[in-house]
Amino acid sequence: MLPERYRAGRHVLGVAAGALLAVTAAGCGGGGGKPPAKVGTPAPSVSSSAPVKPLARSVPSRLRIPKLNINSPIMKLGLNADHTIQVPPLSKPNMTGWWDGGPTPGEKGASVILGHNVGNGRPSVFEKLGTLKPGDTVQVTRANGSVATFQITKLEQIPKSRFPTQKVYGKLPYPGIRLITCGGRFDASWGHHVDNIIAYGKLVNGT
Known part of the structure; x- marks a missing residue:
């Protein structure tokens, strides 16, 4: 069994929270944690010889990652009653x-997208997220018809007990993206993978 939701960081929407805490369920939605209510020090900036102008706000509708043959619909995720981030339904492994x-x-800032790696015993959309490399591209189609293209800059595998809340949700001086799922060793005693896999990217084109 894998965890469906997690808590991370110190605060979310003004509500105090503890360290990362897993809740056992039937799938792994990525361990997006609890976003902080306030962000402090910005995450490290990414240098670029030709910065791309941020796009206007527009809700995302589809995610494409050519290298992984991913063509996935995107749903909105809010917060559960306990202020953990919701996850896509296990009944829709490609979501x-x-x-x-x-x-x-x-938009300027860190946009966070979660996906299962395994759900109900079946491979899910982010099963191979950990095989991405710097330079790979990610395309997000948005409600206004525009496409935001990101380039992966870094891939990180980190224990869930040390979820990098500030780096994932912290302020950015550029448009960025974070793709999150579970990974690492499966801990049968706890019922889930012990790590998170996080792909970081920056906007390189908006059309």
């Missing part, structure tokens, strides 16, 4: 989810 409390993909 990804965008946290609607943050920037839309292409």
Whole structure:
């Protein structure tokens, strides 16, 4: 069994929270954690010889990652009653989810998209997220018909007990994206994978 939702960070929407805490369920939605109510120090900036102008806000509708043959619909994710981030339904393994409390993909800031790696014993949309490499591209189609293209800059596998809340949700001086799922060793005693896989990217084109 894998965890469906997690808590991370110190605060979310003004409500205090503890360290990362898993809740056992039937799938892994990525461990997006609890976004902080306030963000402090910005995440490290990414240098670019030709910065891309941020796009206007527009809700995402579809995620494409050519290298992984991913063509996934995107749903909105809000917060559960306990202020953990919702996850896509396990009954739809190809579904990804965008946290609607943050920037839309292409806006200035960190846009967060979650996906299962395994659900109900079946491979899911982000099963191979950990095989991405810097330079790979991610395309997000938005409600206004525009497409935001991101380039992966870094891939990180990190224990869920050390979920990098600030780096994932912190302020950015550029339009960025974070793709999150579960990974690492499966801990049968706990019932889930012990790590998160996080792909970081920056906007390189908006059409």
